[in-house]
Amino acid sequence: MRHLLSTRSLDRDAAVRLLDIAEDMADTQTREVRKLPTLRGKTVVNLFFEDSTRTRMSFEAAAKRLSADVINFSAKGSSVSKGESLKDTAQTLQAIGADAVVIRHSASGAPQTLADSGWIQAGVLNAGDGTHEHPTQALLDAFTMRRRRHGAASRGRDLDGFRVTIVGDVLHSRVARSNVWLLSTLGAEVTLVGPPTLMPLGTAAWPATIGYDLDAAVDAGPDALMMLRIQAERMNDAYFPNAREYSRLWGLDDRRLSRLPGRSIVMHPGPMNRGLEISARAADDPRSSVLEQVANGVSVRMAALYLLLSGAGEDPTS
Amino acid sequence: MTTRAFLITGARLADGRTTDIRIEAGRVTELGAGLDARGAETIDASGLIALPGLVDLHTHLREPGYEQSETVLTGTRAAAAGGFTTVFAMANTSPVADTAGVVEQELALGEAAGYARVQPIGAVTVGLQGERLAELGAMARSRAAVRVFSDDGFCVSDSRLMRRALEYVKTVDGVIAQHAQDPALTVGAQMNEGTVSAELGLTGWPAVAEESIIARDVLLAEHVGARLHVCHLSTAGSVEVLRWAKARGAQVTAEVTPHHLLLTEELVRGYDPRYKVNPPLRRQEDVDALRLAVADGTIDIVATDHAPHPVEAKECEWPAAANGMVGLESALSVVQATLVDPGHVGWSDVARILSEAPARIGRITGQGEPIAVGSTAEITLYDPSPVRPFGTDRLRGQAVNSPFIGTELPGRVVWTFHDGYPTLADGELREPDDIAAELVRA
Ligand SMILES: [Zn+2]
Numbered sequence: 001m002r003h004l005l006s007t008r009s010l011d012r013d014a015a016v017r018l019l020d021i022a023e024d025m026a027d028t029q030t031r032e033v034r035k036l037p038t039l040r041g042k043t044v045v046n047l048f049f050e051d052s053t054r055t056r057m058s059f060e061a062a063a064k065r066l067s068a069d070v071i072n073f074s075a076k077g078s079s080v081s082k083g084e085s086l087k088d089t090a091q092t093l094q095a096i097g098a099d100a101v102v103i104r105h106s107a108s109g110a111p112q113t114l115a116d117s118g119w120i121q122a123g124v125l126n127a128g129d130g131t132h133e134h135p136t137q138a139l140l141d142a143f144t145m146r147r148r149r150h151g152a153a154s155r156g157r158d159l160d161g162f163r164v165t166i167v168g169d170v171l172h173s174r175v176a177r178s179n180v181w182l183l184s185t186l187g188a189e190v191t192l193v194g195p196p197t198l199m200p201l202g203t204a205a206w207p208a209t210i211g212y213d214l215d216a217a218v219d220a221g222p223d224a225l226m227m228l229r230i231q232a233e234r235m236n237d238a239y240f241p242n243a244r245e246y247s248r249l250w251g252l253d254d255r256r257l258s259r260l261p262g263r264s265i266v267m268h269p270g271p272m273n274r275g276l277e278i279s280a281r282a283a284d285d286p287r288s289s290v291l292e293q294v295a296n297g298v299s300v301r302m303a304a305l306y307l308l309l310s311g312a313g314e315d316p317t318s
Numbered sequence: 319m320t321t322r323a324f325l326i327t328g329a330r331l332a333d334g335r336t337t338d339i340r341i342e343a344g345r346v347t348e349l350g351a352g353l354d355a356r357g358a359e360t361i362d363a364s365g366l367i368a369l370p371g372l373v374d375l376h377t378h379l380r381e382p383g384y385e386q387s388e389t390v391l392t393g394t395r396a397a398a399a400g401g402f403t404t405v406f407a408m409a410n411t412s413p414v415a416d417t418a419g420v421v422e423q424e425l426a427l428g429e430a431a432g433y434a435r436v437q438p439i440g441a442v443t444v445g446l447q448g449e450r451l452a453e454l455g456a457m458a459r460s461r462a463a464v465r466v467f468s469d470d471g472f473c474v475s476d477s478r479l480m481r482r483a484l485e486y487v488k489t490v491d492g493v494i495a496q497h498a499q500d501p502a503l504t505v506g507a508q509m510n511e512g513t514v515s516a517e518l519g520l521t522g523w524p525a526v527a528e529e530s531i532i533a534r535d536v537l538l539a540e541h542v543g544a545r546l547h548v549c550h551l552s553t554a555g556s557v558e559v560l561r562w563a564k565a566r567g568a569q570v571t572a573e574v575t576p577h578h579l580l581l582t583e584e585l586v587r588g589y590d591p592r593y594k595v596n597p598p599l600r601r602q603e604d605v606d607a608l609r610l611a612v613a614d615g616t617i618d619i620v621a622t623d624h625a626p627h628p629v630e631a632k633e634c635e636w637p638a639a640a641n642g643m644v645g646l647e648s649a650l651s652v653v654q655a656t657l658v659d660p661g662h663v664g665w666s667d668v669a670r671i672l673s674e675a676p677a678r679i680g681r682i683t684g685q686g687e688p689i690a691v692g693s694t695a696e697i698t699l700y701d702p703s704p705v706r707p708f709g710t711d712r713l714r715g716q717a718v719n720s721p722f723i724g725t726e727l728p729g730r731v732v733w734t735f736h737d738g739y740p741t742l743a744d745g746e747l748r749e750p751d752d753i754a755a756e757l758v759r760a
Pocket of ligand 1: 470471472497549550596597
């Protein structure tokens with residue numbers, strides 16, 4: 001894999017292979033010595049133009065457990081915030097000798113621009129671009145669903161017939177987009193629910209069903225219910241009247257939680273607004289996979305870095 | 319005007335007739351077969367189409383203020399290379415062309431360069447701010463004799479101000495050229511709103527933001543009995559609104575750009591900022607509707623919206639990139655590819671939509687005249703036959719932000735005559751010193 005820019009460009013076999021490698025990586029994380037020598041001598045740069053401590057930490061942990069050298073480059077307070085262009089930054093990283101660049105950027109398409117530019121030879125891993133995609137988040141979500149469904153027998157399997165409902169601000173969500181493509185590629189049935197103002201226009205061809213009624217979606221008994229983070233500021237742009245109404249109509253509250261089947265997984269990409277899109281009880285419920293998602297994130301990112309940086313074919317965990 | 323005489327032999331006029339054309343002292347003095355070459359430099363134009371010099375109603379020359387993008391000299395060189403003899407220069411310079419002083423300066427820069435007539439467009443509102451009317455009367459009465467007023471780049475969105483502007487320019491037979499974009503519906507807009515924007519996660523620029531403004535403006539123009547020109551119409555819905563307005567008898571004209579006749583939003587998928595433009599590239603259905611609208615006369619003209627930018631403005635992530643494409647050098651080839659070759663229009667229509675009608679809308683004389691004895695010697699000789707990839711070698715302005723680089727396009731402008739002298743000779747742009755000599759000779 002030269003770059004990982006989106007899940008839309010992943011086919012089923014490539015996705016399953018990445019998830020399987022993530023399983024191998026997860027196995028190593030139960031060993032006493034968790035560090036693998038796989039990427040010794042490789043340099044991974046975390047290039048974050050947008051603050052995201054949790055995602056950066058996850059990538060940093062993944063790279064370090066594979067013995068890569070990690071350089072964290074936060075654009076805030078650096079030359080970038082003083083007007084340095086993406087091109088200059090990329091050429092600097094090229095000169096430093098970066099083998100992979102993990103990029104988080106507020107501009108949709110920035111990772112693709114970096115990958116296509118010729119400014120840098122490194123593999124590019126999209127860690128979230130604008131409202132476009134966040135492929136490793138979707139991969140860790142799929143990984144979490146597959147483990148919940150198939151447990152130790154997960155390897156080689158997809159999510160055929162798995163029913164996933166994603167709730168909230170789909171319009172501004174890179175997590176939702178990456179999940180729609182990846183989950184449908186893996187055979188899952190995807191439903192999107194939220195206020196019409198927060199659904200993108202032009203989704204007729206998406207492999208997803210779109211609805212506005214969360215109660216109906218809960219009563220349909222989905223295998224996974226993924227609550228997206230809602231930014232309260234959206235009400236200032238008239239996407240919805242206020243937080244209270246949003247919460248009442250599209251929040252996972254205790255009443256809806258009680259109607260959800262026992263086998264359903266409650267998911268959230270974090271960070272959560274407890275009491276807004278998800279109640280505290282739902283977040284802490286045994287059905288919630290929020291902390292599993294965080295742990296699985298490291299395994300999935302190890303797998304992605306491995307596929308980007310090492311020659312294919314060898315055992316990643318030896 | 320020059321004292322030189324030229325005999326163009328065997329050219330095909332827009333109406334299909336083949337003729338020799340004698341040019342003397344800035345005028346066409348003779349037409350016919352087998353004309354005497356006495357005292358004239360002879361140009362073999364067999365196989366070439368002779369069009370009245372092209373007139374672009376929508377050019378951004380960037381000077382004064384943004385000389386790193388383009389100057390009047392470099393922009394008019396691009397114009398000459400594309401077969402244009404007149405460019406209407408948009409007002410969004412720095413300072414903004416909102417006073418008689420600035421438009422006269424723009425006019426003078428064009429005269430000094432000598433590659434094409436530069437006809438200034440005046441701003442509608444002071445500083446393009448959309449708050450107070452600029453000195454429209456003073457600009458109209460200045461040496462630049464401004465008749466076209468536009469805040470292009472911005473929409474005159476305030477309905478009352480738009481009404482006043484339309485009414486006010488009636489005194490000078492002026493026209494308001496509107497950049498139709500409801501600002502409230504396009505906050506942060508990056509590309510056409512639809513299936514592609516949904517996928518790419520780029521903020522959408524909905525067609526309705528253009529169509530609703532056009533609908534309002536044609537009603538206003540009709541109400542006050544004034545002239546409206548719609549810039550760079552880009553959607554099938556806008557075509558419908560315009561067709562309706564014309565049927566009602568509103569005094570409205572409209573332009574489409576070459577890029578909206580050829581390119582679609584699918585090109586945005588790679589996030590290559592060369593394809594970032596305002597209004598954005600739309601769907602194939604829109605492209606098809608625009609072509610048909612030119613064919614049936616609903617759209618009056620093709621105008622380039624030539625918008626040069628320095629390299630760094632396009633060498634970046636999509637949302638940070640500037641809007642705009644250069645278009646003067648490629649316009650005629652794109653018109654041939656999208657309108658002539660598919661059979662939507664003939665060459666006489668090309669003369670109308672790229673020369674006669676824009677000159678008439680802009681109320682200038684001595685341009686856009688059919689080639690006839692006594693007409694001004696503003697002539698473009700065009701070879702429609704070669705088809706080849708459009709390359710940066712074809713670009714003659716300062717900027718290279720063309721969306722057509724690498725695209726197979728037909729045709730090549732071979733000669734451009736402005737005011738009786740060649741600005742483009744046998745495919746080569748003439749040097750500024752040679753042009754200066756022509757100006758002295760006059
Ligand atoms: Zn415009």
